[in-house]
Amino acid sequence: xxxxxxxxxxxxxxxxxxxxxxxxxxxxxxxxxxxxxxxxxxxxxxxxxxxxxxxxxxxxxxxxxxxxxxxxxxxxxxxxxxxxxxxxxxxxxxxxxxxxxxxxxxxxxxxxxxxxxxxxxxxxxxxxxxxxxxxxxxxxxxxxxxxxxxxxxxxxxxxxxxxxxxxxxxxxxxxxxxxxxxxxxxxxxxxxxxxxxxxxxxxxxxxxxxxxxxxxxxxxxxxxxxxxxxxxxxxxxxxxxxxxxxxxxxxxxxxxxxxxxxxxxxxxxxxxxxxxxxxxxxxxxxxxxxxxxxxxxxxxxxxxxxxxxxxxxxxxxxxxxxxxxxxxxxxxxxxxxxxxxxxxxxxxxxxxxxxxxxxxxxxxxxxxxxxxxxxxxxxxxxxxxxxxxxxxxxxxxxxxxxxxxxxxxxxxxxxxxxxxxxxxxxxxxxxxxxx
Numbered sequence: 210x211x212x213x214x215x216x217x218x219x220x221x222x223x224x225x226x227x228x229x230x231x232x233x234x235x236x237x238x239x240x241x242x243x244x245x246x247x248x249x250x251x252x253x254x255x256x257x258x259x260x261x262x263x264x265x266x267x268x269x270x271x272x273x274x275x276x277x278x279x280x281x282x283x284x285x286x287x288x289x290x291x292x293x294x295x296x297x298x299x300x301x302x303x304x305x306x307x308x309x310x311x312x313x314x315x316x317x318x319x320x321x322x323x324x325x326x327x328x329x330x331x332x333x334x335x336x337x338x339x340x341x342x343x344x345x346x347x348x349x350x351x352x353x354x355x356x357x358x359x360x361x362x363x364x365x366x367x368x369x370x371x372x373x374x375x376x377x378x379x380x381x382x383x384x385x386x387x388x389x390x391x392x393x394x395x396x397x398x399x400x401x402x403x404x405x406x407x408x409x410x411x412x413x414x415x416x417x418x419x420x421x422x423x424x425x426x427x428x429x430x431x432x433x434x435x436x437x438x439x440x441x442x443x444x445x446x447x448x449x450x451x452x453x454x455x456x457x458x459x460x461x462x463x464x465x466x467x468x469x470x471x472x473x474x475x476x477x478x479x480x481x482x483x484x485x486x487x488x489x490x491x492x493x494x495x496x497x498x499x500x501x502x503x504x505x506x507x508x509x510x511x512x513x514x515x516x517x518x519x520x521x522x523x524x525x526x527x528x529x530x531x532x533x534x535x536x537x538x539x540x541x542x543x544x545x546x547x548x549x550x551x552x553x554x555x556x557x558x559x560x561x562x563x564x565x566x567x568x569x570x571x572x573x574x575x576x577x578x579x580x581x582x583x584x585x586x587x588x589x590x591x592x593x594x595x596x597x598x599x600x601x602x603x604x605x606x607x608x609x610x611x612x613x614x615x616x617x618x619x620x621x622x623x624x625x626x627x628x629x630x631x632x633x634x635x636x637x638x639x640x641x642x643x644x
Contacts (some may be wrong), residue, residue: 217382222521237579238316242312244335246559247337248336260293263359266358268382271288273318276290286485289516298331326340327339338634354480358372361374399518405466408461414584418576419577421604425623426620433598433626450492450625458587458623466543467495471486493507505634587604
């Protein structure tokens, strides 16, 4: 007879495998904080029951990791303790400081669950819920799923009803098994040709260093609208701007950027809480003094071809020609993550209002670097608001980019987007001297 209390071992994704193998002493700092303002009558026991329901539903919230030789498996536990504590705070301003402190807490990746929660009590009818979830079991898409289902579970349970949620047709382990088993000789030949003779990259961040995030100056809606009107959409236009900005950092006309994708194209993957994201290497030729309009066309062609030939990034690393050891396993040194306009709306029903509480990434303490192929020297994270304006941040390790240098890169990028959007797309791109 099988032991119903024993955990199940399932494959890890390439992303999870590389990260766990790189963790020093099996510990990692990359926790994602999520927060909600709770206004009205809060029943903490019902909130705990709602989180228990979601933990039973989503395997990632019951997952730890185990190293098996040179590989890693996900360890999914039948049940875990819900670590949700209440903390009394006297002032609203103390919430942010406590969130920052909790986010810095390292986690042993072999111990489930890889998350915990705090309820900050500011008054009888004023609370803040904060969850701290490691990126190994969570991604940006998961945030929207968790918000929706947490609200639905609490609303049902507080009125004595059983929550009704959409059926999950796949598990994170199913996705990982599909990813690790993916083989396609034709696609692999295309990537070998596309990523042959890679251009030089910036040195990888040292293990144990610190990341710095600097906010972009505000970019007005009009500039973004003008770029998107060129016919390729805001995402392609901003990727083109990142390619141009990347040349200013390193020099050279051969640029490879890793573009973050959610991995949620199939409907059966859209309700999963877990890190299904991946990155697609996009190689762009900036030679010949192109105008921004010409660069847009080149970026569009390159990105479309990369997506049409998409393979898991871990598999691409295995099939590209040459030894990536000297590059720290990296195909590129710059990442682009564009988040189009969307926002979880506050839930106004019943005696408790549940409102997402934004946490500015730049307010978090600098993160520890870890020797993972996706911990890169330079990252552009851009978010478009429903009103059209653009914000975001540029992230980099402090040993390569001090805060002043990153602030300069942020200002140069914002100015490039504004100048192209306002002055027009048909002027040749400036060719700045590399730093």
